[in-house]
Amino acid sequence: MSNSLEIKDLNVSIGERQILKNFSLTVPKGEVHAIMGPNGTGKSTLAKALAGHEDYAVTSGSALLDGEEIIGQEPDAIARAGLFMAFQYPSEIPGVSIANFIRAALVARQPKGAPFDAKAYYAELYKKMDALKMDRKFTARSVNEGFSGGEKKRCEILQMMMLQPKYAIMDETDSGLDIDALRIVADGVNAMRGPDIGIVVITHYQRLLDYIVPDKVHVMYDGRIVHSGDKNLALELEAKGYDWVKKELAA
Amino acid sequence: MNAFPPNDTDSSIDIGEADAETAAAIDIDREKGNFSFKEDYAYDAGVGLNAGAVDYITDVKGEPDWVREFRHKALKIFESKPLPTHWGSKDLENIDFAKIRYYLAKGQKPSRTWDEVPDDVKETFERLGIPEQERKFLAGVEAQFDSESAYSRMKEELSKQGVIFVGPTEGLKEHAEVFRKYFGKVIPAADNKFAALNSAVFSGGSFIYVPKGVKVAQPLQAYFRINAENFGQFERTLIIADEGAEVTYMEGCTAPKFDTATLHSAVVELVALKGAKIQYITVQNWATNVFNLVTKRGVAEEGAEIRWIDCNIGSRLTMKYPAVVLKGEHARGEVISIALASENQTQDTGAKMIHAASHTTSNIVSKSISVGNGLASYRGQVHIPKSLSHCKNNTECDALLINTNSRTDTYPAITVRGSQNSTQHEASVSKVSAEQIFYMMQRGLSEGEAMSLAVNGFINDLVQEFPMEYSVELKRLVELEMEGSVG
Ligand SMILES: Nc1ncnc2c1ncn2[C@@H]1O[C@H](COP(=O)(O)OP(=O)(O)OP(=O)(O)O)[C@@H](O)[C@H]1O
Ligand SMILES: [Mg+2]
Numbered sequence: 001m002s003n004s005l006e007i008k009d010l011n012v013s014i015g016e017r018q019i020l021k022n023f024s025l026t027v028p029k030g031e032v033h034a035i036m037g038p039n040g041t042g043k044s045t046l047a048k049a050l051a052g053h054e055d056y057a058v059t060s061g062s063a064l065l066d067g068e069e070i071i072g073q074e075p076d077a078i079a080r081a082g083l084f085m086a087f088q089y090p091s092e093i094p095g096v097s098i099a100n101f102i103r104a105a106l107v108a109r110q111p112k113g114a115p116f117d118a119k120a121y122y123a124e125l126y127k128k129m130d131a132l133k134m135d136r137k138f139t140a141r142s143v144n145e146g147f148s149g150g151e152k153k154r155c156e157i158l159q160m161m162m163l164q165p166k167y168a169i170m171d172e173t174d175s176g177l178d179i180d181a182l183r184i185v186a187d188g189v190n191a192m193r194g195p196d197i198g199i200v201v202i203t204h205y206q207r208l209l210d211y212i213v214p215d216k217v218h219v220m221y222d223g224r225i226v227h228s229g230d231k232n233l234a235l236e237l238e239a240k241g242y243d244w245v246k247k248e249l250a251a
Numbered sequence: 252m253n254a255f256p257p258n259d260t261d262s263s264i265d266i267g268e269a270d271a272e273t274a275a276a277i278d279i280d281r282e283k284g285n286f287s288f289k290e291d292y293a294y295d296a297g298v299g300l301n302a303g304a305v306d307y308i309t310d311v312k313g314e315p316d317w318v319r320e321f322r323h324k325a326l327k328i329f330e331s332k333p334l335p336t337h338w339g340s341k342d343l344e345n346i347d348f349a350k351i352r353y354y355l356a357k358g359q360k361p362s363r364t365w366d367e368v369p370d371d372v373k374e375t376f377e378r379l380g381i382p383e384q385e386r387k388f389l390a391g392v393e394a395q396f397d398s399e400s401a402y403s404r405m406k407e408e409l410s411k412q413g414v415i416f417v418g419p420t421e422g423l424k425e426h427a428e429v430f431r432k433y434f435g436k437v438i439p440a441a442d443n444k445f446a447a448l449n450s451a452v453f454s455g456g457s458f459i460y461v462p463k464g465v466k467v468a469q470p471l472q473a474y475f476r477i478n479a480e481n482f483g484q485f486e487r488t489l490i491i492a493d494e495g496a497e498v499t500y501m502e503g504c505t506a507p508k509f510d511t512a513t514l515h516s517a518v519v520e521l522v523a524l525k526g527a528k529i530q531y532i533t534v535q536n537w538a539t540n541v542f543n544l545v546t547k548r549g550v551a552e553e554g555a556e557i558r559w560i561d562c563n564i565g566s567r568l569t570m571k572y573p574a575v576v577l578k579g580e581h582a583r584g585e586v587i588s589i590a591l592a593s594e595n596q597t598q599d600t601g602a603k604m605i606h607a608a609s610h611t612t613s614n615i616v617s618k619s620i621s622v623g624n625g626l627a628s629y630r631g632q633v634h635i636p637k638s639l640s641h642c643k644n645n646t647e648c649d650a651l652l653i654n655t656n657s658r659t660d661t662y663p664a665i666t667v668r669g670s671q672n673s674t675q676h677e678a679s680v681s682k683v684s685a686e687q688i689f690y691m692m693q694r695g696l697s698e699g700e701a702m703s704l705a706v707n708g709f710i711n712d713l714v715q716e717f718p719m720e721y722s723v724e725l726k727r728l729v730e731l732e733m734e735g736s737v738g
Binding site: 051052053054055074075076078079080084085087090091092093094095096100101102104105108109142159163 | 681684685686687689690691692693694695696697698700701704705707708709710711712
């Protein structure tokens with residue numbers, strides 16, 4: 001499928017240790033997939049390997065973004081090809097304002113030397129910040145520096161809304177958010193939903209999926225997907241925990 | 252005068268005629284407010300430093316005897332003083348003083364056509380957004396940057412207020428009384444070997460006098476009058492702000508100056524009389540083969556303020572520690588500095604604050620960036636003796652390291668005695684982490700762009716202190732440096 005993010009038999013190691021084991025998943029545009037799974041099963045590893053992080057060595061397998069191989073490309077090329085990752089632990093960049101950072105990211109997507117419409121940019125930025133109920137004063141603050149956990153997550157979603165990716169992987173965006181913030185962020189993501197974007201939501205909690213209702217839910221364990229279902233699978237997990245998945249696998 | 256140095260063997264030049272022509276060229280042109288030199292001005296002081304070369308320079312400039320004596324005395328000091336090897340870098344020992352030309356007239360400068368300028372140089376100008384006219388000057392194609400009309404207008408404006416803004420040669424001739432009173436007093440020739448060298452062979456620079464109570468609205472820019480001499484190797488600048496006067500001076504520009512001279516040694520003296528304010532702003536971007544050894548010092552009288560705002564990029568070795576002597580009560584001194592050392596470069600920079608009166612305040616903020624095996628160090632000296640009271644110093648030095656083999660050193664040397672005096676010292680060392688770079692690249696920035704954003708973020712608060720047009724150029728310059736560093 002050329003209109004999807006197609007991950008096939010991905011094997012990823014960190015150092016000597018293999019984390020992803022023949023991981024496969026296809027996310028068509030227009031859909032939201034949730035990935036759930038115990039700590040340390042490789043959910044963040046999946047996100048970072050797809051984003052081209054150099055510490056995560058892809059030993060075999062492929063990932064096609066609308067038919068184009070992204071494995072082996074530089075992180076910035078993958079990002080510009082349309083993959084966005086909302087970080088579980090976003091980095092701080094002292095002295096670089098949010099406004100300048102997002103602007104630089106947008107400029108990087110333009111042809112070299114093309115004029116940048118600053119007025120339109122700020123109008124758009126403020127609109128999205130209003131939607132996320134972020135104080136406009138935030139634009140002048142350094143990226144993630146001194147932000148609360150929830151503010152960092154909101155800032156990730158703001159970037160995602162501004163950069164309009166083709167595919168987004170949101171790594172535990174709900175952790176650290178209070179109930180109100182969760183709803184606001186979910187509203188933001190829901191507003192982005194549509195035929196032009198495929199979204200992967202990594203989460204530990206059913207709660208987020210009440211707001212962002214997924215088309216599919218996958219259970220990840222020991223480096224691969226072991227179970228897939230619809231949104232009810234998340235409810236089942238919430239009720240039963242992961243033990244039954246493990247038992248089922250052992251059987 | 253037959254002052255040609257004997258070791259200039261490949262020259263067959265009629266010296267007497269050269270002198271007359273030289274003097275005429277300088278004087279006549281100066282009178283018109285035109286600083287250009289004649290094209291066929293093909294004479295110089297030869298190679299190597301000796302009494303003959305000093306005489307040659309003094310003759311060419313038609314200087315009075317006291318200046319000739321000043322130069323000769325300085326030469327003796329230079330010859331007798333050892334290199335300051337306890338500071339900075341052993342690399343100083345690699346300077347071969349005998350191989351240097353100490354006075355270059357235009358005809359001796361390498362001249363080339365625009366077509367001969369390397370493409371990467373042209374691209375640098377393009378990227379920095381340097382105006383067309385200035386590019387030719389900076390690339391060594393043209394002897395001067397044609398800003399005469401702008402400069403003349405400014406000069407007229409200034410002379411109405413009684414402000415003097417000329418080169419040192421004109422200063423010492425036409426304004427001898429005030430010039431002589433302060434020249435070489437803030438930084439005596441004996442201060443250090445390179446101050447002595449400059450005192451012996453200085454040429455180019457600025458002389459500024461701002462009369463009592465006059466506040467010069469526009470920053471005075473060396474940029475407005477850049478020409479071959481102004482961008483000389485041994486510039487000499489003296490700025491005097493009389494009581495209650497205020498002036499800002501800016502030197503340098505962000506474009507690298509492409510020339511063959513490898514030793515640059517300037518001396519800058521500032522005098523802020525009672526209640527005066529002087530702000531001296533420098534942005535320098537040297538070619539990687541240049542030794543840049545500068546002595547800068549100001550004296551602040553009662554209630555006066557001196558600020559050095561300094562940005563050093565490039566060069567093989569830069570040694571520069573702007574100083575303020577706080578001589579009168581309630582005087583204030585400040586040094587704000589940015590230093591960026593890329594591969595194979597050493598930036599040994601810092602500040603000196605000498606408190607010599609009670610109730611004086613000093614502030615030092617230094618940010619240095621070391622890339623690869625580049626080494627940017629902070630070296631400072633704050634001195635508050637026991638006899639004084641109510642003196643305050645604040646010193647902040649932050650270092651940013653890029654690439655694991657970078658290193659940095661800080662030598663703050665703060666001596667504060669007396670219970671009524673206080674100092675505050677903060678230092679930090681940070682790194683641009685791989686995770687930060689990955690985060691930025693995940694947003695679509697190239698590695699170089701990510702790196703320059705991180706560096707520009709690090710110096711952002713200090714860049715605000717530079718005038719608008721400089722700060723924009725500075726940011727672009729950092730981008731160029733960082734993109735170059737990731738290859
Ligand atoms: N940079 C790294 N260096 C060494 N080990 C790592 C690194 N990143 C991840 N790991 C290890 O790989 C395994 C998978 O980690 P990963 O972060 O992908 O798990 P996760 O499913 O996202 O867990 P969580 O739910 O806690 O976020 C863990 O055992 C982790 O310790
Ligand atoms: Mg994780």
